[in-house]
Amino acid sequence: MREPVCRYVYDLDGLAAHAAAVVAALPGRCRMYYAMKANSAAPILRTLAPHVAGFEVASGGELAKARAVGADVSVLFGGPAKTESEIAAALRADVTRLHVESVLELRRVSAVARRLGRTADVLLRVNLAGPFPEATIAMAGAPTQFGIDEEALPEAVRAATELPGLRLAGFHLHSLSNNLSPPAHLAMLELYRDRVLAWEAEYGLRCEVVNVGGGIGVNYADLGAQFDWTGFTRGLAGLLATFPAHWGEIDFECGRFLVAACGSYFTEVLDVKRTRGTAFVLVRGGTHHFRLPASWRHSHPFRVLPRAEWDLPGPRPELADEPVTVVGELCTPKDVLARDVVVPRVRPGDLLEFRYAGAYGWEISHHDFLSHPHPEHHFTS
Structure with a gap:
């Protein structure tokens, strides 16, 4: 007696071709990280690793999966509720950066870094006030568990620049999820540019990295009408000309858009x-x-x-x-x-x-x- 069919099937060649095309279209200074929360299966990670800049993880378990792919894979560690053991594991694993979401978390990272004799490169994740383009899920501009309110930035910047064991490298901004409009996404990046420039002037900072998150969507209602990545990256190339040269790296963290x-x-x-x-x-x-x-x-x-x-x-x-x-x-x-x-x-x-x-x-x-x-x-x- 046969069992009914029930299976997932993944096309790794198609995935590799799509990821390669997405990354190739990005203008200079831009890096594409894969947000592992979308699909952390080992064959998916191994297929993506040669094409993306690295992996974005949000737990100790995801960190272990990323490191299983390779000790030299660049890893960004995010998430709104990191434990001390996860922070320690991240520092021992030489993650590239930690995305920090509160002042208390800055103190926690500082304490762990001092205990381990390490310096943690951090980005401050900011919950912008908005307004933002419409999308399926808002990650900022509303009460959420994510990030630091703009109004609380003075205390957060002071902590990030004064606490031992920390080095403030820039800001992380992830405000929308499943956005299907390239013009709206470009407008959001313009908003990011203006906010970060204002923070640099206000707090006497010089950012190295601006992480613009992911949030590029998949049109499940009409599979033939997907996000126009080519058109978006053409507009992005022009927009990047207005970003200051000292922002040496503009990071994207896409998950769904890469693997769906x-x-x-x-x-x-x-x-x-x-x-x-x-x-x-x-x-x-x-x-x-x-x-x-x-x-x-x-x-x-x-x-x-x-x-x-x-x-x-x-x-x-x-x-x-x-x-x-x-x-x-x-x-x-x-x-x-x-x-x-x-x-x-x-x-x-x-x-x-x-x-x-x-x-x-x-x-x-x-x-x-x-x-x-x-x-x-x-x-x-």
Whole structure:
């Protein structure tokens, strides 16, 4: 008796080609770091390592995965709640920079650095007041756990420049997530430029690095209309001419934008039925494998891959030319992957391929809820 199909498939050659093209389009002074939180599978990291400037990590576990790729890989360590043991591990592993998000964290990094006899290069992550372009998730300009309010910068700059064991290298600004508009992203970088220039003048600083975060999005609603990276980098080249020469490095930290397209989640249809006027497609799998649709509250794009095999007695049910809602095997009505999507035909035994599942799919899912088997993971090249 065969088990129903349920697997992730990742195209490593496609990933390498995409990453190489993204990095090649960046103008001088710009560096592309990969935000590992999007997908930290070892084959993904090994594929990206030759193309990106390094990895951005947000935990001791991610740091260990980055170092497993290579001792010489440049690593940036961020995250809003670092422990002393994580900070110590980061300093022992010679991370390139720590992104610090509060004055207390500056004191914590200083204490650990002094204890280890190290100097930590730090960037201050700032929660700007805004306003910002519209995007799916705001990371600044509103109450969030991320960064230091602009109004608190005097104390933070004083701590970063006076506490022993610290060296202030610049600022980290990450204000939006899943932004799909190149003009809006360029406008945001102009805002960053103006703010950092003002801080340099106000506090007598000379930044070496400005980290502009990630936040470049993926259009899940229309896979054919993705962020225009070529147009964005053309505009970026002109904008960089207005940045001061002593900003020697402009860092990007993209995750989703780099890896989303390389992965698909395949799952087999187990049943189709109607209840209370709604057509449901029930699959082997669900949000415990692929939580992104529930997390982002969207219908994830999929296609039906028909299969002729059918070995059960009796008729094979089907749904045709009507809206269907795709649900998983969990005992909760929230286990929904797509809602009200019209399909020509779908039957038990068919496969569904959820495309652009390479980022924030398996990584953010509650794998062991109800203790169902995990999906297979295949990395192709």
